[in-house]
Amino acid sequence: MKAIITTAYGSPDIFKVGQMEKPIAKPNEILIQIHASSVTKADTMMRTGKPYIGRLMIGITKPKNPIWGTGFAGVVEAVGSGVTQFQVGDKVFGENIDTMGTYAEYVTVPEDGIVAHLPENLSFEEAAGMCDGGITSLNFLTNLGNIQPRQKVLINGASGSLGTAAVQIAKHFGAEVTAVCSTPNIPLVKALGADYTIDYTQDDFTSRTNTYDLIYDTVGVRSFADCRNALTENGIYASPVLGLPLLSDMMVTSVFGKKKAKFSATGALPAQETKRLMGILLEIIEAGNLKGVLDRVYPLEQLADAHTYIEKGHKKGNVVLKPVA
Numbered sequence: 001m002k003a004i005i006t007t008a009y010g011s012p013d014i015f016k017v018g019q020m021e022k023p024i025a026k027p028n029e030i031l032i033q034i035h036a037s038s039v040t041k042a043d044t045m046m047r048t049g050k051p052y053i054g055r056l057m058i059g060i061t062k063p064k065n066p067i068w069g070t071g072f073a074g075v076v077e078a079v080g081s082g083v084t085q086f087q088v089g090d091k092v093f094g095e096n097i098d099t100m101g102t103y104a105e106y107v108t109v110p111e112d113g114i115v116a117h118l119p120e121n122l123s124f125e126e127a128a129g130m131c132d133g134g135i136t137s138l139n140f141l142t143n144l145g146n147i148q149p150r151q152k153v154l155i156n157g158a159s160g161s162l163g164t165a166a167v168q169i170a171k172h173f174g175a176e177v178t179a180v181c182s183t184p185n186i187p188l189v190k191a192l193g194a195d196y197t198i199d200y201t202q203d204d205f206t207s208r209t210n211t212y213d214l215i216y217d218t219v220g221v222r223s224f225a226d227c228r229n230a231l232t233e234n235g236i237y238a239s240p241v242l243g244l245p246l247l248s249d250m251m252v253t254s255v256f257g258k259k260k261a262k263f264s265a266t267g268a269l270p271a272q273e274t275k276r277l278m279g280i281l282l283e284i285i286e287a288g289n290l291k292g293v294l295d296r297v298y299p300l301e302q303l304a305d306a307h308t309y310i311e312k313g314h315k316k317g318n319v320v321l322k323p324v325a
């Protein structure tokens with residue numbers, strides 16, 4: 001099968017198009033022909049091999065796994081002898097966090113992994129990009145933010161992958177949503193349901209008098225210290241981008257003060273918890289309250305261009321690869 005082979009860390013030109021053995025489903029696995037796979041901001045960071053601490057999981061001197069990529073949507077081509085929930089021909093989508101392998105024409109996934117039948121109202125391209133932003137934002141808004149109806153929630157970086165999911169999920173839970181993005185993205189976040197918008201190129205939400213129960217900084221560009229005055233008395237600041245300031249703010253606020261700073265590595269959650277979040281995500285999708293926002297679609301061979309585009313930091317929603325024409 002055709003795949004993108006990665007044998008080193010570095011710039012986008014490390015990716016090589018090549019041929020690999022088509023995987024075979026083990027008794028507990030399904031073999032999926034991939035129709036779309038996600039390319040994420042996290043993928044671009046992993047490709048550089050920095051920060052070095054991340055290599056403990058993905059390979060110290062070179063990548064452990066020659067095929068990267070986690071998000072997928074496609075059609076079941078074969079099932080292992082012990083598989084009961086999926087059949088050949090089923091349309092599925094999900095996230096292969098541990099073993100990756102979705103920058104390719106085929107991937108095998110354990111039946112009890114993060115995989116579900118594709119809802120009727122989603123295309124392969126929309127679905128492939130949906131798990132990373134969707135599951136992460138669901139984790140941050142519910143597990144960390146304990147989101148409640150009528151709460152005031154501010155989402156910074158509302159036009160990215162995590163942000164576009166967050167706006168819709170926060171509305172699903174009945175929150176009043178303020179979305180922060182740049183001028184061209186204001187119509188997009190309004191269409192996703194934001195009650196209020198703030199254009200960060202014109203206005204700074206931290207210097208206004210408004211306060212929020214939850215500030216979710218999806219892109220990690222405003223610190224807890226920046227946001228402290230914009231939080232309500234028991235307000236929570238949560239960001240998926242970990243640095244030393246956030247680490248220290250988490251430690252300090254876990255002991256002192258009513259306002260809290262929080263982080264979670266969603267990919268490192270126990271599998272059972274990720275599956276629980278996937279189940280809730282499906283309910284939100286099936287209720288018609290979460291749509292995939294698709295920015296660009298690249299052929300498999302142009303993965304390097306997809307990484308270069310994402311690294312500019314201005315994608316709208318999701319970018320996907322299409323291994324089949």
Ligand SMILES: NC(=O)c1ccc[n+]([C@@H]2O[C@H](COP(=O)([O-])OP(=O)(O)OC[C@H]3O[C@@H](n4cnc5c(N)ncnc54)[C@H](OP(=O)(O)O)[C@@H]3O)[C@@H](O)[C@H]2O)c1
Nearest residue numbers: 041042136157159160161162182240264265266313314315
């Ligand atoms: N901890 C976890 O569990 C976890 C899981 C997944 C991802 N992540 C991390 O989460 C981060 C976000 O991922 P993502 O995929 O959502 O990123 P993304 O899609 O690449 O974010 C791009 C968006 O960020 C906006 N943006 C850029 N600068 C901004 C600023 N100064 N203020 C407000 N918005 C700004 C851009 O809007 P404009 O074009 O309008 O500027 C663009 O729409 C990444 O660092 C990723 O590695 C963490």
